[in-house]
Amino acid sequence: MLDISDLSVSYGTIRAVRGISFTVGKGELVSLLGANGAGKSSTIKCIAGALKASGGSITLEGRDITAASPEQVVRAGLATVPETRDVFPDLTVAENLMLGAYIHRRDQAGNRENLDRLHTLFPRLAERSHQPAGTLSGGEQQMLVIARALMSRPTVLLLDEPSLGLAPAIVERIFEMIETLKKSGLTILLVEQNVNQALAVADRAYVMRLGAIVTSGTADEIRATSDLSAHYLGG
Amino acid sequence: MAFAIQFTIDVLSLGGAYALMALGLVIVYGILRLVNFAYGELIMVAGYTMFLASGSGLPWIIMALLAVVMAIVFGILTDYVAFRPVRAKSVTAVLITSFAFSNLLQNAALLFISPRPRNVPLPEIFSQTVTIGGAITPVRNLITIAASIVLLAAVAFLMRKTTLGIAMRAAATNFTMARMLGVPANLIISSAFALSGFLAGVVGILWIGRIGTVVPGVGLEPLLVAFIATVIGGMRSLPGAVVGGFLLALIDTTLNYTLSQDLLKFRDAFTFSLVILILLWRPQGLIKGPASGQRT
């Protein structure tokens, strides 16, 4: 489904991602783990088209999207939830969701159906429909960006640290929701610091350190790797 | 009473024109975080289109329409010539290219038309006056007020109710995120320049209608007015630009009425002193823009 091959990302002379390769199969939930600064978000942004790759290739369903612009990537069926939780604060919740469906803006009926489905998944968003998104709580904003990404009806979803800075109860809810999405057949790449929870929902995982992938395997194999915490603490 | 009416009409008509000028500048600034220094030349383009069309025998309204269309075309051209090639590279480069494009247009007018003022065709109604409550009022001022109400309402509708407008507001807060939802960057930027050109075209006709002639440097004052109004109102906020425009008109009109003949020469100095005071009080401008995002 999503194939990353020898991908590199640089910020000037800083090499944030150094030739990593991994794959996410159809319907799979793959987790990308690693300490702060390991290069996870840079990888995500690069796949989303928001950062240019300095080397390697990204293939989505056999299509090369390495040099694609962000708007082309989402049209190809890959939606991204960045770690910065970028709601449009002055726009209402409904307007944010409407923009999520920008690429399907001619299919009003389909969007309404999709919106109803998302409102049952996130009842809170239905209640807050006409409120500016900037006035939502952190957890609600996270749900909004996920729902907004889903409005584009993606086949692959990239989630960058959806649990960042949220209370444990909310984190629980977010992970339940990720499981629901996985069951619906969506292909997901999940970046997380919350290792245990991420491994509980993931099929497979890759561990990054200093821009490279150091370990990979099924969720159970990764969990059994004793030096996992060393990767985290050691940066 | 007559004085109050005259004063109000003066403020509203000048303010309406200022507000439209400011809005045209801030629409592009909000999205690109770059001042388009060639903005004033869009007004010049509208003026010269009227001048060139004056011999054609077309009805005035068609000439006016043509002028607005040309301002839109040159607005979009500004993007393609001055902004798009260097946009991703550096802010300084864009500032220089937009200055250069402004100069190029002015010099083209100097060279191909004339450095001397050229008459712009105006309908009869622009020079008529009516008496409202004892105040003798140019009809032109009433037209300006009506046009600004209609245009401000239309822009508000576009920005709040249409998908394109909402996408433009989203792009103004976080361009990259808007693109990640599939909103095409080039469409948004071209739309902003087109809207900016549209406002410049309409305001150009109203503005030049006050003097009746067009010169190559006609755009300088509107650019300055628009810039000051947006600085007062808040560089990033559309309502701020409108508020700033009306406030600046209030200041200018008040000074016009209160300053003695000797001091009137220095009106701009008084205006700028007041603007400085406003900025000392509120350095961000009166109305805060949307939460800031990355420059794109």
Ligand SMILES: Nc1ncnc2c1ncn2[C@@H]1O[C@H](COP(=O)(O)OP(=O)(O)OP(=O)(O)O)[C@@H](O)[C@H]1O
């Ligand atoms: N805009 C930037 N300019 C320069 N360097 C950057 C930039 N963004 C990230 N980096 C650097 O790239 C490296 C990888 O950053 P990245 O954000 O991808 O890490 P991460 O794994 O997502 O970390 P975290 O878990 O803290 O989110 C870091 O060393 C970081 O300092």
Ligand SMILES: [Mg+2]
């Ligand atoms: Mg990160």
